[in-house]
Amino acid sequence: MTLNHIVIVGAGQAGYQVGASLRQEGFTGRISLVGDEPGVPYQRPPLSKAYLLGKVAAAALRFRPPEWYEDQRIERIQASVSQIARAQRSVHLSNGTDIGYDHLVLATGARNRVPTVPGIELDGVFGMRTLADADALSPRLATVRHAVVIGAGFIGLEFAAVAAAKGVAVHVLELGTRPMARALSQPMSDVFSAAHSGWGVTLDFGQTVASITGEDGRVTGVETGDGRVLPADLVVYGIGVLPNSELAAEAGLEVRNGIAVDAQLLTSDPSISAIGDAVSFPSPLAAHPIRLESVQNAVDQARNVAARLMGKPTAFAALPWFWTDQGELKLQIAGLSEGHDHTVINGSLETKQLSVLCFRQGRLIAVESCNRPADHMAARKLLARASTLSATEAAQAGFELKAYEAASREVASSA
Ligand SMILES: Cc1cc2nc3c(=O)[nH]c(=O)nc-3n(C[C@H](O)[C@H](O)[C@H](O)COP(=O)(O)OP(=O)(O)OC[C@H]3O[C@@H](n4cnc5c(N)ncnc54)[C@H](O)[C@@H]3O)c2cc1C
Numbered sequence: 001m002t003l004n005h006i007v008i009v010g011a012g013q014a015g016y017q018v019g020a021s022l023r024q025e026g027f028t029g030r031i032s033l034v035g036d037e038p039g040v041p042y043q044r045p046p047l048s049k050a051y052l053l054g055k056v057a058a059a060a061l062r063f064r065p066p067e068w069y070e071d072q073r074i075e076r077i078q079a080s081v082s083q084i085a086r087a088q089r090s091v092h093l094s095n096g097t098d099i100g101y102d103h104l105v106l107a108t109g110a111r112n113r114v115p116t117v118p119g120i121e122l123d124g125v126f127g128m129r130t131l132a133d134a135d136a137l138s139p140r141l142a143t144v145r146h147a148v149v150i151g152a153g154f155i156g157l158e159f160a161a162v163a164a165a166k167g168v169a170v171h172v173l174e175l176g177t178r179p180m181a182r183a184l185s186q187p188m189s190d191v192f193s194a195a196h197s198g199w200g201v202t203l204d205f206g207q208t209v210a211s212i213t214g215e216d217g218r219v220t221g222v223e224t225g226d227g228r229v230l231p232a233d234l235v236v237y238g239i240g241v242l243p244n245s246e247l248a249a250e251a252g253l254e255v256r257n258g259i260a261v262d263a264q265l266l267t268s269d270p271s272i273s274a275i276g277d278a279v280s281f282p283s284p285l286a287a288h289p290i291r292l293e294s295v296q297n298a299v300d301q302a303r304n305v306a307a308r309l310m311g312k313p314t315a316f317a318a319l320p321w322f323w324t325d326q327g328e329l330k331l332q333i334a335g336l337s338e339g340h341d342h343t344v345i346n347g348s349l350e351t352k353q354l355s356v357l358c359f360r361q362g363r364l365i366a367v368e369s370c371n372r373p374a375d376h377m378a379a380r381k382l383l384a385r386a387s388t389l390s391a392t393e394a395a396q397a398g399f400e401l402k403a404y405e406a407a408s409r410e411v412a413s414s415a
Contacts, residue, residue, distance in 0.1 A: 009106050013299065043061050125212060126235070141234075178193065191354070346394065
């Protein structure tokens with residue numbers, strides 16, 4: 001069918017990118033980008049890093065200035081999509097209008113999981129997902145003395161590093177036994193535990209939260225599962241996200257840990273694609289469908305869908321990569337380390353310039369690089385072409401990932 005009108009639901013990283021990529025691919029039809037957040041689409045990563053530190057202004061977070069959308073004829077509509085009428089190929093907006101589509105792209109992202117504890121509604125308790133969240137939280141950092149962070153994941157620890165740098169006493173409560181455990185190897189978790197301790201952050205593992213305490217509607221502390229009350233004039237939680245898949249589910253699309261898509265990022269309806277944090281997709285790197293929460297995933301999936309809609313279909317197989325900045329540490333991860341059974345450390349734990357190479361059944365599956373950007377770039381190239389590097393080779397004295405990648409590329413191209 002001829003595509004005259006593509007409607008995108010969600011104007012975040014993936015939604016913006018699919019609009020931009022459609023124009024780059026030469027799509028000349030109508031594009032409507034419907035998003036429920038106010039303002040011009042913006043990047044989230046700096047919210048818990050440079051923006052919170054006051055190093056970046058709000059305007060610099062925008063992917064593009066407002067005029068760009070006009071130039072590109074990408075119609076921005078600020079509204080929530082409340083229903084998809086698949087039989088009519090139209091979406092219903094919260095402002096009462098209906099928009100017809102030839103193809104619909106769902107890029108609805110995810111929302112924070114909110115801890116179900118008494119006191120969560122108190123003033124001074126924050127999640128961190130939107131510019132509005134960061135704008136509400138940021139001014140408090142100048143005056144608070146004690147912050148409690150619930151969850152030692154990426155966002156909680158990014159916030160902890162910023163707050164500690166601003167002189168706030170930070171106490172992190174984490175149910176698990178180490179930081180960022182869902183995504184990192186033990187050695188790299190250890191690097192970040194040591195770094196946070198060095199910045200004065202207290203990391204408290206194996207802990208639950210019983211309640212958040214308050215006075216006159218304002219937070220005053222956090223009561224832990226083991227009965228302590230920690231002082232807090234600010235509480236930030238980061239205990240993971242839930243995919244925004246209800247709209248898809250209500251429209252009868254398949255949903256399993258996110259909107260289910262096939263290898264080409266199509267939902268169970270051939271007129272509807274889905275991309276980004278909201279999506280569970282088959283990956284050549286995993287035995288079961290996965291859902292990733294990263295800029296790379298949102299951008300690469302958006303590009304893949306734009307190319308398919310312009311007649312260039314490919315199975316989505318981009319190598320996942322991710323980064324986090326905490327204090328002076330920049331961690332970059334290439335690949336997925338889930339299920340690794342062996343690690344090799346390359347570099348120095350003391351100077352915190354190192355890469356952890358993660359192997360599963362003898363095969364390199366991920367590389368975590370801390371303050372070693374050259375390793376990260378080499379790892380991305382190496383993993384993208386299914387590396388044959390063995391753990392024994394990687395453990396040899398003087399092994400350099402960048403040199404190995406260059407040499408193995410030469411061998412591959414001359415074979
Ligand atoms: C604080 C923070 C720091 C991060 N740091 C990093 C990082 O360092 N590196 C990294 O790789 N990733 C990072 N991420 C993750 C990254 O930002 C996300 O993976 C990425 O934004 C996902 O893009 P998306 O378009 O799928 O979702 P989003 O960017 O969340 O966009 C989805 C949009 O859809 C809107 N929406 C939902 N439902 C509807 C509806 N029914 N109608 C209209 N609009 C709707 C939402 O309000 C939202 O605006 C960070 C995320 C956060 C929150």
